[in-house]
Amino acid sequence: MTDVRAAEAGPSGTPAAERGQGAPGGQDRPDVSAYGLADWLKWAWRQLTSMRIALVLLFLLALGSVPGSMLPQEGTNPAGVQQYYTAHPALAPWLSRLGLFNVFGAPWFAAIYLLLFASLVGCVVPRTFRLAGSARTLPPRAPRHLTRLPRSAEYSTALVPAQAVDVAARVLAGHGFRLRRPAADGGADGDWVSAEKGYLREAGNLLFHLALLGVLVSVALGGLFGYKADRLLVQGDTFADTQSALDEFYPGRFVTAADLGPFTVTLNQFEASYITSGAQRGQPSSFDAQISYTTHPGGPARTDNLEVNRPLSVDGAKVYLIGHGYAPVFKVTDARGQVVYDQATPFISGSSGNFLSEGVVKVTDAQPEQLGFTGVFVPTAVEINGILQSAFPAADNPAVSLIAYAGNLGLNNGVPQSVYQMDTAGMRQLTPQPQLLLPGQSLKLPGGQGTITFTGYVPWVSLAITHDPGQLPALVCGIAALGGLLLSFMVRRRRLFVRARAGGKAGSPQGSTVQVGGLARTDASGGFEEEFASLAAELRAAHERAAAPIPAGHSQHEGE
Amino acid sequence: MPVNVALGHVSTDFLIAALVIYSLSVVAFAGDFAFGRPRRAGSVARVQARERAAALATVATAGAAAAGPGNGPVNGTVDGPADAAVAGPDAAPAVPDSMPEVAPPPLVAIRQAGRWVEAAMALSVIAVAAHTVAIVTRGLAVHRAPWGNMYEFVTALTCVAAIFFLFVMIRYRAWALGVFVMGAVVVALGLAETLIYTAAGQLVPALQSYWLSIHVTAMTLATGIFFVAAVLGVVYLAADRYNRRVAAGRAEPGNGIMRRLPTTEQLDRLTYRTIVFGFPVWTFGVIAGAIWADEAWGRYWGWDPVETWAFITWVLYAAFLHARATAGFRGRRAQYIQLLGFATLMFNILVVQVFITGLHSYAGVS
Numbered sequence: 001m002t003d004v005r006a007a008e009a010g011p012s013g014t015p016a017a018e019r020g021q022g023a024p025g026g027q028d029r030p031d032v033s034a035y036g037l038a039d040w041l042k043w044a045w046r047q048l049t050s051m052r053i054a055l056v057l058l059f060l061l062a063l064g065s066v067p068g069s070m071l072p073q074e075g076t077n078p079a080g081v082q083q084y085y086t087a088h089p090a091l092a093p094w095l096s097r098l099g100l101f102n103v104f105g106a107p108w109f110a111a112i113y114l115l116l117f118a119s120l121v122g123c124v125v126p127r128t129f130r131l132a133g134s135a136r137t138l139p140p141r142a143p144r145h146l147t148r149l150p151r152s153a154e155y156s157t158a159l160v161p162a163q164a165v166d167v168a169a170r171v172l173a174g175h176g177f178r179l180r181r182p183a184a185d186g187g188a189d190g191d192w193v194s195a196e197k198g199y200l201r202e203a204g205n206l207l208f209h210l211a212l213l214g215v216l217v218s219v220a221l222g223g224l225f226g227y228k229a230d231r232l233l234v235q236g237d238t239f240a241d242t243q244s245a246l247d248e249f250y251p252g253r254f255v256t257a258a259d260l261g262p263f264t265v266t267l268n269q270f271e272a273s274y275i276t277s278g279a280q281r282g283q284p285s286s287f288d289a290q291i292s293y294t295t296h297p298g299g300p301a302r303t304d305n306l307e308v309n310r311p312l313s314v315d316g317a318k319v320y321l322i323g324h325g326y327a328p329v330f331k332v333t334d335a336r337g338q339v340v341y342d343q344a345t346p347f348i349s350g351s352s353g354n355f356l357s358e359g360v361v362k363v364t365d366a367q368p369e370q371l372g373f374t375g376v377f378v379p380t381a382v383e384i385n386g387i388l389q390s391a392f393p394a395a396d397n398p399a400v401s402l403i404a405y406a407g408n409l410g411l412n413n414g415v416p417q418s419v420y421q422m423d424t425a426g427m428r429q430l431t432p433q434p435q436l437l438l439p440g441q442s443l444k445l446p447g448g449q450g451t452i453t454f455t456g457y458v459p460w461v462s463l464a465i466t467h468d469p470g471q472l473p474a475l476v477c478g479i480a481a482l483g484g485l486l487l488s489f490m491v492r493r494r495r496l497f498v499r500a501r502a503g504g505k506a507g508s509p510q511g512s513t514v515q516v517g518g519l520a521r522t523d524a525s526g527g528f529e530e531e532f533a534s535l536a537a538e539l540r541a542a543h544e545r546a547a548a549p550i551p552a553g554h555s556q557h558e559g560e
Numbered sequence: 561m562p563v564n565v566a567l568g569h570v571s572t573d574f575l576i577a578a579l580v581i582y583s584l585s586v587v588a589f590a591g592d593f594a595f596g597r598p599r600r601a602g603s604v605a606r607v608q609a610r611e612r613a614a615a616l617a618t619v620a621t622a623g624a625a626a627a628g629p630g631n632g633p634v635n636g637t638v639d640g641p642a643d644a645a646v647a648g649p650d651a652a653p654a655v656p657d658s659m660p661e662v663a664p665p666p667l668v669a670i671r672q673a674g675r676w677v678e679a680a681m682a683l684s685v686i687a688v689a690a691h692t693v694a695i696v697t698r699g700l701a702v703h704r705a706p707w708g709n710m711y712e713f714v715t716a717l718t719c720v721a722a723i724f725f726l727f728v729m730i731r732y733r734a735w736a737l738g739v740f741v742m743g744a745v746v747v748a749l750g751l752a753e754t755l756i757y758t759a760a761g762q763l764v765p766a767l768q769s770y771w772l773s774i775h776v777t778a779m780t781l782a783t784g785i786f787f788v789a790a791v792l793g794v795v796y797l798a799a800d801r802y803n804r805r806v807a808a809g810r811a812e813p814g815n816g817i818m819r820r821l822p823t824t825e826q827l828d829r830l831t832y833r834t835i836v837f838g839f840p841v842w843t844f845g846v847i848a849g850a851i852w853a854d855e856a857w858g859r860y861w862g863w864d865p866v867e868t869w870a871f872i873t874w875v876l877y878a879a880f881l882h883a884r885a886t887a888g889f890r891g892r893r894a895q896y897i898q899l900l901g902f903a904t905l906m907f908n909i910l911v912v913q914v915f916i917t918g919l920h921s922y923a924g925v926s
Binding site: 481 | 872
């Protein structure tokens, strides 16, 4: 692609040829100490923009990406990072120090791609000027011996040399070649025409590299001015896109909570359907979240269906359906007989499949002591060897299994707690065994501490809300890169030369001998050979036509 | 829509048939090595751009090239007026011209290559047809693009590789490479059939998108093309190693297999052009994947493990394209780079998608 980068010398050797251009004075074997800082900088810049270093940087980029896929990353899998810390307590801090849990945000990774892009700029910008220059200059003069070129043809014609070259020039101009003819007084050099075509190749190459830069800028734009947020929404609930209503909020550097669009989303109903038979039993076949939304609180409500692969665009942001689960509904009465808890509690499914989900119920208002429950929800309960399992992801036979605690939930000690975990340090277990409840069933807590009733379940969905102003620029740049790539691969830069010398080949004094020579400066996709053969045949046919007797009343050569 | 099980079986039957016929074509290609007329790969006159002899080759030189297994310019007609004129009937009479060679049409070239190649090509075409029918019927059976899981992906990419290589083989008259590429197709398809066979089925909702047809199709095409490039790369390395051993006096020149292969320059150029074809397709596949990721997951690029490895593959093939233009990296090193690129591609498909949990865990291999 970037075959214009000169083949350069080894990094340490810095032979005279290369050095001679860079160092003022241009000594042959210079004393290293004779170089000033400017010379070293020049040398470093030339090294950086050399193809060899670009290759090395490409390798480093590929190599550096590998740990990003092999180790859990904070951006995509924070839970995995925690697990890694637990599993490898000695190693993990070191990996973290090296940025290996956040490879794609690590300074060393940024160093690689920034150097690569610097190298790219250093290569591409000078070439842009060179391209602009070459677009104004004419093709080179035709060499003397065209049969020495990679492609050549030779034939004789009855036309005199000047006529033959005129005809050839007309044919080549008709194919869009840029032409060069000898200067008016350049008769000594004979009759020739040079033709060149395919300047778009280099333009495509430049477009490709510049578009890659554009992709980088777009990504940065999204990182600085965009945001990502997550929200778990239980069926029947509403949330507004404000920072306090979001579970997680990852703003870009220049984004504040005020930049959030104040739309609201309500989950009216969520349905998941599954394949019920065959080898794929249990595999989901469709998800459908029926929502209503307003672009600002109090605005007119509209309805929509969120599906996987079908996000909602609202107020400059996009809302995606990225997960779902079950929220069992519990009703808790405390020792006084008061209902102190009556709500759907989202349980989170682990990796064990079929939506065996775990969660906690924290009853802070219970008297005289706070109550807490850790539980497991299974949509289709079966018992295998005394262990509660889920046989199917749909809620065909829902059940929960609970362990009750009483004591202090520890919510007032200032340490933030996850709503999905319970700190049992200040609590005592009330039920020695997990207690299984079916919908409608209650568990009476020992010692008159109260009652918990499993009244039913509702589904929940997890939504991702994103706003990325770099998205469209990235797409445009990506398409431009592809277009540039195709141009640079499909267009070949090639030159054709035609010379005509007086005298036919077979001893005939009339007419002339025509030589056609061609070379492709780049021919990535092949095919110059065929093109040359067809052009040579066309030139020859044109010469034959021009030399043939023409019906009366038709002038033979307008150009003469 | 329910899966059409009967049609799924038809698809499987056609695939088995294709596998058998591919194997027969490999046997025929091998038979050409063993019993065919000795000749240098027919592409010699067409591909060696640097040899101007080739440019000047006339009908007469084409015959000379076919006869001579040597490495250099094999014809004595470079400047000679002995060239047979190929001019049309209305050309000036008896003028010794040299016009560029016009290659014989593919069917003629195949016939000239001998019985074994004729048989191998016929079998290859039939096998590709059966393979294509298998994929189309699978698609009709499941009402979607038939590359939704690993098994389907491998069957589709081998079909792309076979079709693409048929094209390459005919265009460059590279019959001698058939045994290697079709052999690799047989191995890949056979492994898919025995190890990861998955019955026709529905897709998870995440894959129910028209982007599956766009993104995965592009990835399948590119993988099939890179597959061919990788086989060519291995052949290149074998030929290059042999040449160096001969140069060092550690191997006998004139090895029966080696002298039938295209020259290393030809293999290098063929590999380059194959990758030049595949790289934009891969780039398009990555961009299409990014658009789909934006639709499905809310970001166009998130360094998901499969995305990361697709990026690594892209970077390595880009490195190959640059290496070919860099002194000191041409030839063998460039081939190592592209083979490394293909290795990362295979690693992505066989290891990352199956064993590393990410958003792309759709392989359907248990």
